[in-house]
Amino acid sequence: MTFSFEIAATQGSARTGAIHMPRGEIRTPAFMPVGTAATVKAMLPESVRETGADILLGNTYHLMLRPGAERIARLGGLHKFMGWERPILTDSGGFQVMSLSKLRKITDEGVRFQSHVDGAEEFLSPERAMEIQRLLGSDIQMVLDECPAFPATEAAIEKSLALSMRWAKRSKAAFGEQPGHACFGIVQGGIFPHLRARSAGELIEIGFDGYAVGGLAVGEPQVAMFETLDGIVPLLPTDRPRYLMGVGKPDDIVGAVMRGIDMFDCVLPTRSGRNGQAFTREGPLNLRNARFAEDPAPLDSGCRCPACRNFSRAYLHHVVKAKEIIASMLLTWHNLAFYQDLMAGLRGAIAEDRLEAFASLVFEAYARETVDDTADI
Amino acid sequence: MTFSFEIAATQGSARTGAIHMPRGEIRTPAFMPVGTAATVKAMLPESVRETGADILLGNTYHLMLRPGAERIARLGGLHKFMGWERPILTDSGGFQVMSLSKLRKITDEGVRFQSHVDGAEEFLSPERAMEIQRLLGSDIQMVLDECPAFPATEAAIEKSLALSMRWAKRSKAAFGEQPGHACFGIVQGGIFPHLRARSAGELIEIGFDGYAVGGLAVGEPQVAMFETLDGIVPLLPTDRPRYLMGVGKPDDIVGAVMRGIDMFDCVLPTRSGRNGQAFTREGPLNLRNARFAEDPAPLDSGCRCPACRNFSRAYLHHVVKAKEIIASMLLTWHNLAFYQDLMAGLRGAIAEDRLEAFASLVFEAYARETVDDTADI
Numbered sequence: 001m002t003f004s005f006e007i008a009a010t011q012g013s014a015r016t017g018a019i020h021m022p023r024g025e026i027r028t029p030a031f032m033p034v035g036t037a038a039t040v041k042a043m044l045p046e047s048v049r050e051t052g053a054d055i056l057l058g059n060t061y062h063l064m065l066r067p068g069a070e071r072i073a074r075l076g077g078l079h080k081f082m083g084w085e086r087p088i089l090t091d092s093g094g095f096q097v098m099s100l101s102k103l104r105k106i107t108d109e110g111v112r113f114q115s116h117v118d119g120a121e122e123f124l125s126p127e128r129a130m131e132i133q134r135l136l137g138s139d140i141q142m143v144l145d146e147c148p149a150f151p152a153t154e155a156a157i158e159k160s161l162a163l164s165m166r167w168a169k170r171s172k173a174a175f176g177e178q179p180g181h182a183c184f185g186i187v188q189g190g191i192f193p194h195l196r197a198r199s200a201g202e203l204i205e206i207g208f209d210g211y212a213v214g215g216l217a218v219g220e221p222q223v224a225m226f227e228t229l230d231g232i233v234p235l236l237p238t239d240r241p242r243y244l245m246g247v248g249k250p251d252d253i254v255g256a257v258m259r260g261i262d263m264f265d266c267v268l269p270t271r272s273g274r275n276g277q278a279f280t281r282e283g284p285l286n287l288r289n290a291r292f293a294e295d296p297a298p299l300d301s302g303c304r305c306p307a308c309r310n311f312s313r314a315y316l317h318h319v320v321k322a323k324e325i326i327a328s329m330l331l332t333w334h335n336l337a338f339y340q341d342l343m344a345g346l347r348g349a350i351a352e353d354r355l356e357a358f359a360s361l362v363f364e365a366y367a368r369e370t371v372d373d374t375a376d377i
Numbered sequence: 378m379t380f381s382f383e384i385a386a387t388q389g390s391a392r393t394g395a396i397h398m399p400r401g402e403i404r405t406p407a408f409m410p411v412g413t414a415a416t417v418k419a420m421l422p423e424s425v426r427e428t429g430a431d432i433l434l435g436n437t438y439h440l441m442l443r444p445g446a447e448r449i450a451r452l453g454g455l456h457k458f459m460g461w462e463r464p465i466l467t468d469s470g471g472f473q474v475m476s477l478s479k480l481r482k483i484t485d486e487g488v489r490f491q492s493h494v495d496g497a498e499e500f501l502s503p504e505r506a507m508e509i510q511r512l513l514g515s516d517i518q519m520v521l522d523e524c525p526a527f528p529a530t531e532a533a534i535e536k537s538l539a540l541s542m543r544w545a546k547r548s549k550a551a552f553g554e555q556p557g558h559a560c561f562g563i564v565q566g567g568i569f570p571h572l573r574a575r576s577a578g579e580l581i582e583i584g585f586d587g588y589a590v591g592g593l594a595v596g597e598p599q600v601a602m603f604e605t606l607d608g609i610v611p612l613l614p615t616d617r618p619r620y621l622m623g624v625g626k627p628d629d630i631v632g633a634v635m636r637g638i639d640m641f642d643c644v645l646p647t648r649s650g651r652n653g654q655a656f657t658r659e660g661p662l663n664l665r666n667a668r669f670a671e672d673p674a675p676l677d678s679g680c681r682c683p684a685c686r687n688f689s690r691a692y693l694h695h696v697v698k699a700k701e702i703i704a705s706m707l708l709t710w711h712n713l714a715f716y717q718d719l720m721a722g723l724r725g726a727i728a729e730d731r732l733e734a735f736a737s738l739v740f741e742a743y744a745r746e747t748v749d750d751t752a753d754i
Contacts, residue, residue, distance in 0.1 A: 081691070293444065324416045
């Protein structure tokens with residue numbers, strides 16, 4: 001079996017369907033929990049699966065530095081190493097090189113940087129990024145790109161884009177033929193429509209199994225992100241999956257799905273969980289808030305995760321305040337379950353032609369604000 | 378149903394059987410995982426049960442300070458609060474007041490101290506210690522005692538013992554009648570046989586459902602602990618459970634079971650797990666050690682816990698080095714499973730009259746040394 005994408009139903013620009021791969025089916029729209037260093041933080045792989053995840057994201061940058069791609073290959077690949085048998089998408093490391101490492105020197109050849117783990121000098125090129133992903137055994141591999149921070153001038157974005165497109169071509173060549181594995185290109189160009197269009201056109205000419213939108217969710221307002229998607233998505237092939245990288249809050253995801261996006265990844269549910277913040281059907285809650293100290297209600301009465309089934313908000317407040325590991329475990333589990341329920345809700349709504357009603361419930365709970373982290377008495 | 382203790386088989390001084398309580402049976406010899414602040418650190422309650430635990434220990438000192446005994450009572454008691462329906466034994470808080478709090482002033486009335494959580498002045502008396510345990514809904518409640526540090530002079534131990542015995546009497550009176558719940562006395566007296574004998578005699582005169590041995594595992598050599606047990610156990614009623622508090626390493630437990638102890642608690646499996654240390658059938662292992670970096674073998678081939686079933690030593694090494702939460706989760710689970718397997722092994726060995734052969738295997742793997750934490754390259 002090779003990589004294929006099937007659309008089962010559409011409503012407006014939104015679509016629902018599935019990606020078929022040898023390691024399993026990925027129901028779309030899909031949310032990919034982030035398993036940076038070969039673990040979705042505070043979760044066992046079987047628990048991640050229990051929340052409904054079909055695919056994880058792994059970070060090339062982190063894994064190349066520790067424990068090392070060659071080491072993971074000798075141990076049988078990333079799936080076996082981390083105990084996750086279903087598909088894994090890996091990024092190319094480009095974004096993390098820019099955000100986490102020091103002493104970066106970018107040339108046409110690639111990027112030279114200093115490891116944030118041990119200070120060693122490291123090098124990443126399109127060819128090495130694809131080699132690492134192949135060594136990991138990644139199912140969906142991303143091209144190496146350069147991702148400038150927001151805001152940036154048009155000239156800076158244009159220069160960066162030209163480099164990213166040359167790297168995309170070399171990445172695809174380095175990916176070569178890997179039956180059952182896929183290679184995705186990444187549309188760059190910031191919030192400049194003509195640059196985004198140029199990027200999409202050049203990537204389509206190279207030809208990829210799927211198309212990601214990069215360089216969003218880097219600080220721009222939601223409206224700018226949605227407008228950018230409105231401009232890009234019509235330029236992308238309808239028969240290939242579209243992946244919005246690093247997004248986002250529940251309302252970001254819903255808005256992007258309505259604009260034709262099929263795949264997402266974000267650290268928000270896991271990172272928020274470790275910080276005592278929960279996504280619920282009523283909206284975001286900060287469990288540190290003293291008003292939960294004697295609240296016997298479950299975190300989210302519509303959820304069936306262990307945090308909601310077996311514990312009260314009062315208990316979660318207690319373990320968050322006491323900095324107990326179980327707080328990270330339970331809130332991460334809940335948040336990932338919430339995100340997977342959100343995606344299942346979106347898939348059902350598109351299939352049954354009621355996406356707008358579903359979306360308005362999510363916007364009502366989430367579009368107002370981010371997690372309330374004011375009161376902490 | 379009330380509290381009862383049934384001995385099914387004996388071999389020498391060792392015995393195996395069960396404590397019957399309304400919330401469930403406790404197979405003895407039993408190991409109680411420590412759930413200090415209403416959580417066994419890094420474990421979900423259902424996972425603790427999966428390892429084979431019949432009973433947990435909760436810490437009165439921590440729970441009275443946060444979230445507070447009255448609050449837990451209003452929320453339905455400790456079992457409901459922390460999602461553990463089986464028996465819970467609570468200590469009286471005396472040991473932690475001495476080891477964790479500041480500004481202690483001990484009088485006959487009780488002990489005044491400063492909370493290590495928020496600096497507030499707190500007070501614990503025999504009456505308050507028992508009231509807290511009743512508010513928590515504890516199944517097995519411990520008398521308040523004073524536990525002097527090792528080494529201490531005979532005169533200091535004798536003075537402390539006299540206070541502990543007065544407090545034991547008041548604790549028992551405060552416990553009153555609680556059908557289905559039990560109250561245990563604590564034998565003190567350091568390593569002085571005549572003081573231990575005096576303590577045991579006075580406690581038996583008061584009359585308790587079980588008898589604990591306190592003031593051991595506080596720094597004395599193992600041989601002193603075993604000699605003290607040799608002296609005490611014959612003085613205790615054979616038809617009541619005997620509990621050695623805060624013990625210990627696997628070989629400590631085996632030696633104590635051979636001397637007639639029925640119950641244990643210790644933070645060692647959980648705390649070691651969070652520090653990258655594992656108890657295995659081959660002996661202790663420090664997963665930080667570089668020799669595990671590419672070791673594809675399971676942690677302990679004789680174990681069926683998730684850490685051993687689904688991951689390699691190489692993976693555990695990686696997540697320990699990367700300080701990932703899953704390292705604490707997996708190694709805690711494994712260590713608790715190891716301890717419960719040890720207790721099941723002891724119960725089976727006593728029932729089948731082969732305790733010495735079983736014990737010699739454990740001594741061979743564990744009596745040599747503690748966990749090897751030298752090489753960490």
